[in-house]
Amino acid sequence: MRPTxxxxxxxxxxxxxxxxxxxxxxxxVRGVTRARxxxxxxxxxxxxxxxxxxxAKSRVYPLVFILPAGDNPFMRGLEAEVRRxxxxxxxxxxxxxxxxxxxxxxxxxxxxxxGAIAEKVSGIAAVAVDAPEVSAAIGRxxxxxxxxxxxxxxxxxxxxxxxxxxxNIAAGRTAGSLLGRFLGSRPGPVAVLAGSMRVRDHxxxxxxxxxxxxxxxxxxxxxxxxxxxxxxxxxxxxxxxxLAAVPDLAGIYSLGAGNRGLVAALAAGDRDDICVIAHxxxxxxxxxLETGTIDAVLNQDAGHEVRSAIRVLRAKADGxxxxxxxxxxxxDIFIKDNLPAGPDGDDGN
Amino acid sequence: MRPTxxxxxxxxxxxxxxxxxxxxxxxxVRGVTRARxxxxxxxxxxxxxxxxxxxAKSRVYPLVFILPAGDNPFMRGLEAEVRRxxxxxxxxxxxxxxxxxxxxxxxxxxxxxxGAIAEKVSGIAAVAVDAPEVSAAIGRxxxxxxxxxxxxxxxxxxxxxxxxxxxNIAAGRTAGSLLGRFLGSRPGPVAVLAGSMRVRDHxxxxxxxxxxxxxxxxxxxxxxxxxxxxxxxxxxxxxxxxLAAVPDLAGIYSLGAGNRGLVAALAAGDRDDICVIAHxxxxxxxxxLETGTIDAVLNQDAGHEVRSAIRVLRAKADGxxxxxxxxxxxxDIFIKDNLPAGPDGDDGN
DNA sequence: AAATTTCTGATTTACGTACATCAGAAATTC
DNA sequence: GAATTTCTGATGTACGTAAATCAGAAATTT
Numbered sequence: 063m064r065p066t067x068x069x070x071x072x073x074x075x076x077x078x079x080x081x082x083x084x085x086x087x088x089x090x091v092r093g094v095t096r097a098r099x100x101x102x103x104x105x106x107x108x109x110x111x112x113x114x115x116x117x118a119k120s121r122v123y124p125l126v127f128i129l130p131a132g133d134n135p136f137m138r139g140l141e142a143e144v145r146r147x148x149x150x151x152x153x154x155x156x157x158x159x160x161x162x163x164x165x166x167x168x169x170x171x172x173x174x175x176x177g178a179i180a181e182k183v184s185g186i187a188a189v190a191v192d193a194p195e196v197s198a199a200i201g202r203x204x205x206x207x208x209x210x211x212x213x214x215x216x217x218x219x220x221x222x223x224x225x226x227x228x229x230n231i232a233a234g235r236t237a238g239s240l241l242g243r244f245l246g247s248r249p250g251p252v253a254v255l256a257g258s259m260r261v262r263d264h265x266x267x268x269x270x271x272x273x274x275x276x277x278x279x280x281x282x283x284x285x286x287x288x289x290x291x292x293x294x295x296x297x298x299x300x301x302x303x304x305l306a307a308v309p310d311l312a313g314i315y316s317l318g319a320g321n322r323g324l325v326a327a328l329a330a331g332d333r334d335d336i337c338v339i340a341h342x343x344x345x346x347x348x349x350x351l352e353t354g355t356i357d358a359v360l361n362q363d364a365g366h367e368v369r370s371a372i373r374v375l376r377a378k379a380d381g382x383x384x385x386x387x388x389x390x391x392x393x394d395i396f397i398k399d400n401l402p403a404g405p406d407g408d409d410g411n
Numbered sequence: 412m413r414p415t416x417x418x419x420x421x422x423x424x425x426x427x428x429x430x431x432x433x434x435x436x437x438x439x440v441r442g443v444t445r446a447r448x449x450x451x452x453x454x455x456x457x458x459x460x461x462x463x464x465x466x467a468k469s470r471v472y473p474l475v476f477i478l479p480a481g482d483n484p485f486m487r488g489l490e491a492e493v494r495r496x497x498x499x500x501x502x503x504x505x506x507x508x509x510x511x512x513x514x515x516x517x518x519x520x521x522x523x524x525x526g527a528i529a530e531k532v533s534g535i536a537a538v539a540v541d542a543p544e545v546s547a548a549i550g551r552x553x554x555x556x557x558x559x560x561x562x563x564x565x566x567x568x569x570x571x572x573x574x575x576x577x578x579n580i581a582a583g584r585t586a587g588s589l590l591g592r593f594l595g596s597r598p599g600p601v602a603v604l605a606g607s608m609r610v611r612d613h614x615x616x617x618x619x620x621x622x623x624x625x626x627x628x629x630x631x632x633x634x635x636x637x638x639x640x641x642x643x644x645x646x647x648x649x650x651x652x653x654l655a656a657v658p659d660l661a662g663i664y665s666l667g668a669g670n671r672g673l674v675a676a677l678a679a680g681d682r683d684d685i686c687v688i689a690h691x692x693x694x695x696x697x698x699x700l701e702t703g704t705i706d707a708v709l710n711q712d713a714g715h716e717v718r719s720a721i722r723v724l725r726a727k728a729d730g731x732x733x734x735x736x737x738x739x740x741x742x743d744i745f746i747k748d749n750l751p752a753g754p755d756g757d758d759g760n
Numbered sequence: 761a762a763a764t765t766t767c768t769g770a771t772t773t774a775c776g777t778a779c780a781t782c783a784g785a786a787a788t789t790c
Numbered sequence: 791g792a793a794t795t796t797c798t799g800a801t802g803t804a805c806g807t808a809a810a811t812c813a814g815a816a817a818t819t820t
Contacts, residue, residue: 092798113777390751466807468775
């Protein structure tokens with residue numbers, strides 16, 4: 063059997079109450095006694111029974127996810143995953159809430175973070191916008207002792223406790239490498255469709271993409287970035303225009319959202335010879351993969367990210383260490399042959 | 412607050428003991444009473460507090476993993492993941508054991524399964540070998556009420572409760588599709604290196620691979636399968652021989668283990684122009700990806716599989732439903748640009 | 761109607777931890 | 791050495807469920 067607090071008390075020759083004081087960092091224990099108890103804990107290899115502890119505490123962990131509003135399918139997917147996790151997490155004494163703020167709006171995001179701090183939640187997960195107000199708000203969360211993780215898009219050096227998301231530079235490199243190999247020696251330039259160069263993850267993907275393209279044996283022109291604001295209509299217009307202007311276009315890398323517009327433009331332009339790599343597996347990109355309009359989709363699994371964020375926030379709230387290896391978010395590559403069976407590509411784990 | 416058993420008892424106008432009998436399927440409750448309790452449960456939306464239940468039961472779940480012996484790196488990786496999971500699972504009232512049996516030995520596997528049944532474990536995970544003795548042993552486990560999942564290689568129609576592993580036909584298709592696209596219009600046949608056609612997962616991968624190659628715009632010869640028995644030395648010999656015999660060889664698909672031999676043969680033959688796709692991310696395949704000897708690695712994450720198997724076995728042991736979407740094992744595609752940072756590619760989740 | 765069987769209620773203990781209270785011991789201060 | 795402060799022990803309750811026991815009620819059989 064695993065050792066319990068009683069065993070520690072016996073071994074250390076102290077009472078249960080004293081063990082409790084040591085374990086929970088309560089005052090009222092002399093240094094020597096504390097040391098004796100700690101030695102007993104170490105000797106027995108005691109680990110707290112989290113289930114029993116949570117039961118006794120009957121504590122709930124209110125966590126807040128702050129996500130951009132709008133019809134960005136990936137963000138809506140994230141929201142859906144939070145709600146789904148909320149269903150199952152009642153068991154685990156976690157209460158999840160979603161707050162949406164206008165996309166790319168640093169002030170609104172900062173305000174939402176401050177709101178969560180005021181509500182004394184036990185953890186915050188937010189899709190970061192790269193702005194000083196946001197950094198400041200994150201600093202206030204930190205000062206208030208509320209763990210905060212950045213989700214999808216990071217804000218390094220802001221005092222966030224953890225970043226939950228993929229390495230976007232590596233994602234861009236992967237896209238470049240795949241596109242280069244798929245194109246082989248076929249000539250022609252490639253276009254890049256982004257949401258906005260004002261978000262860090264898009265900038266990083268572009269950086270990685272250009273680096274990988276530069277490493278290819280065949281030099282290939284990369285056209286100026288098209289910024290579609292993650293908006294299908296605008297993306298469609300930009301791509302249509304590009305198709306008309308560049309008849310020998312060989313490939314497209316779509317590193318943001320708005321892929322519905324991209325697919326529509328390609329279909330309208332009847333250009334299924336163009337090699338296309340996009341991000342995020344949605345109903346649209348999945349369908350386009352199946353028809354061959356899109357050749358590969360890079361994906362970060364929303365379900366994984368949400369669950370990882372929850373685990374990390376709970377660990378932080380309890381002062382437990384985070385197992386880094388377990389919380390690394392993978393970049394998935396999907397081609398039509400390895401599409402997951404489900405309608406939305408969730409495979410949990 | 413969430414409703415508790417007390418609330419149910421109040422609502423249904425029965426005692427705690429009766430609620431307990433209904434909840435745990437114990438006898439001694441009249442049909443009408445049972446219905447009343449069940450109605451109360453439904454009305455209140457009661458869900459059992461698993462943590463409290465486990466605490467009260469103070470039950471431990473001894474689970475056994477039966478894995479092939481030998482130096483197959485993937486299997487050793489699985490074993491390592493089981494041990495790693497064992498560290499953390501003490502909290503969760505699970506005790507894990509690993510039993511190794513000679514690879515491809517149906518009799519030994521059946522015997523190991525029977526041994527686990529005799530020990531009255533609460534769950535078995537086994538890498539199946541396709542043989543009637545094994546099916547029979549799985550049937551005995553089922554008869555004894557012990558949940559059993561097949562791991563990595565399935566044995567459909569054997570009465571196993573669940574399969575934890577990737578869709579190997581899709582894996583083969585993915586390999587074929589990638590290899591075809593990477594090769595483009597470059598001429599030359601491709602070779603296939605397998606472990607043994609006697610294991611189902613290898614057969615399935617080959618099937619998918621051939622299908623995908625046949626779907627390619629360019630027809631390409633597939634040389635007769637080389638069976639390396641997952642053995643590095645034998646694999647090396649076979650590949651060396653093949654390289655010498657087929658000077659215009661364009662690609663290799665290695666669908667089993669023994670990749671160390673493959674890499675050695677390629678290095679010795681100085682043939683880094685050949686496009687190679689292999690399975691399982693190990694130290695060797697990772698290094699080969701980085702140097703460019705191997706172009707893509709298809710991987711099933713051992714950590715995910717182990718954790719999934721544990722979750723499924725525990726759910727079965729408790730009579731709980733399995734969330735299929737959460738237990739789907741993904742096929743990862745790695746190229747040198749999206750290699751995970753860690754030394755062994757574990758990202759938990 | 762009596763005897764039996766089958767159901768149901770009430771009550772208690774346990775799981776491992778958290779947390780509070782109160783009394784007594786030890787250390788410190790005066 | 792007395793008074794005070796600080797530490798420690800003993801004890802009890804709570805969390806939500808499991809599981810056992812025993813007594814009494816209801817249904818069934820004789």
